Amino acid sequence: xxxxxxxxxxxxxxxxxxxxxxxxxxxxxxxxxxxxxxxxxxxxxxxxxxxxxxxxxxxxxxxxxxxxxxxxxxxxxxxxxxxxxxxxxxxxxxxxxxxxxxxxxxxxxxxxxxxxxxxxxxxxxxxxxxxxxxxxxxxxxxxxxxxxxxxxxxxxxxxxxxxxxxxxxxxxxxxxxxxxxxxxxxxxxxxxxxxxxxxxxxxxxxxxxxxxxxxxxxxxxxxxxxxxxxxxxxxxxxxxxx
Numbered sequence: 636x637x638x639x640x641x642x643x644x645x646x647x648x649x650x651x652x653x654x655x656x657x658x659x660x661x662x663x664x665x666x667x668x669x670x671x672x673x674x675x676x677x678x679x680x681x682x683x684x685x686x687x688x689x690x691x692x693x694x695x696x697x698x699x700x701x702x703x704x705x706x707x708x709x710x711x712x713x714x715x716x717x718x719x720x721x722x723x724x725x726x727x728x729x730x731x732x733x734x735x736x737x738x739x740x741x742x743x744x745x746x747x748x749x750x751x752x753x754x755x756x757x758x759x760x761x762x763x764x765x766x767x768x769x770x771x772x773x774x775x776x777x778x779x780x781x782x783x784x785x786x787x788x789x790x791x792x793x794x795x796x797x798x799x800x801x802x803x804x805x806x807x808x809x810x811x812x813x814x815x816x817x818x819x820x821x822x823x824x825x826x827x828x829x830x831x832x833x834x835x836x837x838x839x840x841x842x843x844x845x846x847x848x849x850x851x852x853x854x855x856x857x858x859x860x861x862x863x864x865x866x867x868x869x870x871x872x873x874x875x876x877x
Contacts (some may be wrong), residue, residue, distance in 0.1 A: 653805055671875040672830060677805040677811025678868050685788055685863045688769040691732070692782040693758035700734055701753050702737070708736075708755030719761055719780035721774045728762035752756035758787065770855035791860045793824035803867035804834065811871040819875070827874030834869045 697776045698704030706841040719729060747793040761776075763769045769789065777784040793799065819826040 638830045647767050659708045670778070672872050673815050673826065673875060674797060674872045675811045675814040675868060676868060676870050677807040677809070677810070677814065678866065679806025679810060680864055680866045681803045682864050683754075683793065683799055685793055686766070687763070687792050687859045688766055688858070688860065689792065690761040690763060690765040690773060690776075691758065691787035691789065692761060692773065692842045693733075693756060693787065694758040694780050695754060695782050695785050696783045697699065697739070697752055697754050699752050704753040704755040705734060708757055708783065709792075710755040712759075714740070714779040714781075715759070715776050715784065718775045719759075719772060722768055722775060723765065724761055724772065730760045731757065732760050733758045756785070765793065766791075766860055766871070769858045769860075773856050773858075789858070789861060793863055793865065794877070796865055797867040800867060803865050807834075807867045807869045808832075808871065809868055815871065815873045819873075825876040826875040830872045830874050832869055832871050834867060870875045 692715065694708055694713055694715060696708035697705055697848045698707055716729060720726075721724050734757050736753060739752045739754055741751045761772065773786060773789070777786065815826055826837050
C-alpha cells in the first residue's frame with residue numbers, strides 16, 4: 636500500500652510597529668483555522684496645570700530617653716499641625732504617614748553597640764488646595780517646628796482627574812485606530828469591527844525636593860507647580876473583513 640503525502644502551505648504576514656505593540660495576521664484565502672485580526676496599542680496624553688500640592692513635612696526630635704524624645708517630638712508636631720491649620724488647611728487634608736521612635740547607637744571596635752539616646756519622628760502629608768499658599772504653608776510650618784522640622788518634598792496633582800482621563804482615553808483610541816488603518820492598508824486588507832479593548836491609565840507630575848531648616852523667612856518659598864500629564868494607553872484588536 637502506498638501513501639501520498641501532500642504538504643500544506645500556509646501564508647501569514649506579521650508586522651511590528653516601531654511604537655507600541657502591533658500584530659497583523661492575514662489568513663490564507665478560505666482558511667478558517669487561522670484567527671485573523673489586527674492588534675494595536677494607542678496612547679493619549681493631556682497636559683494641564685495641577686490644582687493641588689501634597690507637602691510631605693514632619694519633625695524629628697532627639698532625647699536621652701524615649702519619653703524625652705517623644706515629648707519633644709510631640710510638642711514640635713503639635714506646633715507644626717497648628718501652623719498648617721492656621722493657613723486654612725482642613726483636618727481631612729492632614730494625614731499622618733509615619734510615627735517612629737528608635738534608639739541611637741554608638742559603635743566602638745571590639746565592644747557591643749551602646750544606646751546613646753532616642754529619636755522620634757512624625758511625618759505628615761498635607762494637601763494644599765490653594766497653590767498660592769503652598770510656599771507659606773511650608774515656611775510657617777518649618778518656623779513653627781523649629782530645628783525639629785523636616786521637609787521631605789512636595790508633589791503636585793489634580794483633585795479630580797476624571798475629565799482629563801476621558802479626553803486621554805478618546806485620544807488613545809483615535810491613535811490606535813489610526814495605526815490599525817495604516818497597517819491594514821499596507822497589508823492590503825480591510826479593517827473590520829473592534830473585537831476587544833484593554834486599558835491602563837496613569838498620571839505623572841513633576842516633583843520638587845528640597846531640604847528644610849528652622850528659622851524665619853523674609854519671603855515665601857517660591858513654588859513652581861509646572862504641568863501634570865494625564866495619560867491613557869489602550870490595546871485594541873480589530874477584525875479583518877473578508
